Amino acid sequence: MKKIIANKEIDVNEEGYLTDFNQWDREVGECIAGDCDIKLTDRHWEVIDYLHDRHHKDEPLSIRGIKKSGVIDVKEFYNLFPGGPLKKATLIAGIPKPKSCI
Amino acid sequence: MKNILILGAGTSGTMMANHLVKELDKNDWSITVVDQYQTHYYQPGFLFLPFDIYTTKQVKKKGKKFIPKGVNYIQEKIELILPKENKVKLASGTEINYDILIVATGTKTAPDEIEGMNGSGWYKNIFDFYTYEGAKALRNKLREWEGGKLVVHITEMPIKCPVAPLEFAFLADSYFKHKGMRDKVEITYVTPLDGAFTKPKATEALHYLLEKKNIKEVTNFNIERVDPENNKIIDYADVEVEYDLLVTVPTNMGDALIERSGLGDDLNYIPTHKATLQSKEHENIFAIGDATNLPASKAGSVAHFEAEILTDNILRYIKGEPLKEEFDGHSNCFIETGDGKALLIDFNYTHEPVEGSFPLPGIGPLKLLKENRINHMGKMAFRWVYWNMLLKGRQIPFVSATMSEKGKHYEEVK
Ligand SMILES: Cc1cc2nc3c(=O)[nH]c(=O)nc-3n(C[C@H](O)[C@H](O)[C@H](O)COP(=O)(O)OP(=O)(O)OC[C@H]3O[C@@H](n4cnc5c(N)ncnc54)[C@H](O)[C@@H]3O)c2cc1C
Numbered sequence: 001m002k003k004i005i006a007n008k009e010i011d012v013n014e015e016g017y018l019t020d021f022n023q024w025d026r027e028v029g030e031c032i033a034g035d036c037d038i039k040l041t042d043r044h045w046e047v048i049d050y051l052h053d054r055h056h057k058d059e060p061l062s063i064r065g066i067k068k069s070g071v072i073d074v075k076e077f078y079n080l081f082p083g084g085p086l087k088k089a090t091l092i093a094g095i096p097k098p099k100s101c102i
Numbered sequence: 103m104k105n106i107l108i109l110g111a112g113t114s115g116t117m118m119a120n121h122l123v124k125e126l127d128k129n130d131w132s133i134t135v136v137d138q139y140q141t142h143y144y145q146p147g148f149l150f151l152p153f154d155i156y157t158t159k160q161v162k163k164k165g166k167k168f169i170p171k172g173v174n175y176i177q178e179k180i181e182l183i184l185p186k187e188n189k190v191k192l193a194s195g196t197e198i199n200y201d202i203l204i205v206a207t208g209t210k211t212a213p214d215e216i217e218g219m220n221g222s223g224w225y226k227n228i229f230d231f232y233t234y235e236g237a238k239a240l241r242n243k244l245r246e247w248e249g250g251k252l253v254v255h256i257t258e259m260p261i262k263c264p265v266a267p268l269e270f271a272f273l274a275d276s277y278f279k280h281k282g283m284r285d286k287v288e289i290t291y292v293t294p295l296d297g298a299f300t301k302p303k304a305t306e307a308l309h310y311l312l313e314k315k316n317i318k319e320v321t322n323f324n325i326e327r328v329d330p331e332n333n334k335i336i337d338y339a340d341v342e343v344e345y346d347l348l349v350t351v352p353t354n355m356g357d358a359l360i361e362r363s364g365l366g367d368d369l370n371y372i373p374t375h376k377a378t379l380q381s382k383e384h385e386n387i388f389a390i391g392d393a394t395n396l397p398a399s400k401a402g403s404v405a406h407f408e409a410e411i412l413t414d415n416i417l418r419y420i421k422g423e424p425l426k427e428e429f430d431g432h433s434n435c436f437i438e439t440g441d442g443k444a445l446l447i448d449f450n451y452t453h454e455p456v457e458g459s460f461p462l463p464g465i466g467p468l469k470l471l472k473e474n475r476i477n478h479m480g481k482m483a484f485r486w487v488y489w490n491m492l493l494k495g496r497q498i499p500f501v502s503a504t505m506s507e508k509g510k511h512y513e514e515v516k
Binding site: 074 | 258259294296322324326338339368369397
């Protein structure tokens, strides 16, 4: 599926997650965040950098991982990305929605 | 003489001992199994124990009975794995050298991970049913409980047998109906997932059943703490759920041995090659069953499929041949839905469970994702199959280690 985000044509799945990370940039992230009513601050970007880092190392993302990350505690994570923080943060970061483990 | 050492004599370790003793030449190889407990528990029975469907006797036997002749059995706690020295240290200080190590130490509950869970309410109005002790204590509680808010809760994923909590909720519905007190019990199912199961197709079918049985669902609930004074669980988004009786599945973690030995991930699971079952770090260490970090269900049936493939791969490893990349994550499980019915699902790393039949393509008799009595009989027969066939490493009729796509209607998982 294609969607126009930040004036660019971007490939996304049915839930809006990017299917090609190469199409992501900060502007795209900001635009998706805007759709979720989130204004990205430096703190948000720190978290997004952490998520990218984990993702590129092929390490699965989980709330437990956040707890141990040393970057942010879970409470603040919920405050930055209200609702489903992992789902929203990965959507904005342009990486796949974490698979709930089997 | 060379040594194969198996750590853990649960479902996986016992199966491996039975497979390997048949395949290896006694003159060249000695096989040793170590486990800390005398008793082998039939863990799937812990689901039925609280409802007085199984007795305590039906879910435990002496573990040694299932270890074949020709295999050394040591009952002792394992202290440390020293991969660089190819050695394992037991609690008494005894050291065992190995040429090949198979880690089958499983996973267990860790209620300490959540503040307040293991506190003043533990085994009073907060129970688990993933341990023998928990299931038995809960049985005694249910026998006298007069009703109120029953909350069935999953702390975090992954857990072994991920459908067991849902089955618990279904069985509770039918248990209270039979006791003539369903109207006095409000059942709520609380999960960190966004639905009833980890796979969307099965979630739809299961959601329907929850509604039908008048069981409420609270999803996306990531627990922060239990408040045992005020009887509520609280999540990171400050959502609160009140309970009179909390039946929780605590965090599941691999044994602390794995952490002590520096071999595990965040949850003490061993990073394992998902198609060959070789550990990622050490070529002479293999892992099987719940102890691995494979993205497959942690279940006895899965361990059964893994055991066949791992046996092949160990023989190949011994001969210096390349390992077979065969394990596809094949899982199947009966889901007990209460009132004497069950459904059956079958899936792997890449395919979602959808309607179809199993194990005879096109004929059945066990229907996938359809609730019926035959599946319930299948679930009940599993106990016999477990003690008499599965542990002994016998082939279960018609069931193969990799998944058959015949007779099933699949959707590829993207
Ligand atoms: C409530 C419930 C319902 C279930 N229902 C089903 C079902 O319907 N179908 C299904 O297929 N599966 C089901 N399962 C899952 C199934 O029981 C497990 O997946 C299976 O037993 C895993 O086998 P394993 O050998 O990997 O681990 P286990 O059988 O748990 O064995 C691990 C062994 O290692 C030993 N060990 C660990 N650490 C040490 C140490 N440091 N020193 C010495 N010994 C140690 C332990 O004592 C234990 O005996 C269920 C589980 C539960 C809890």
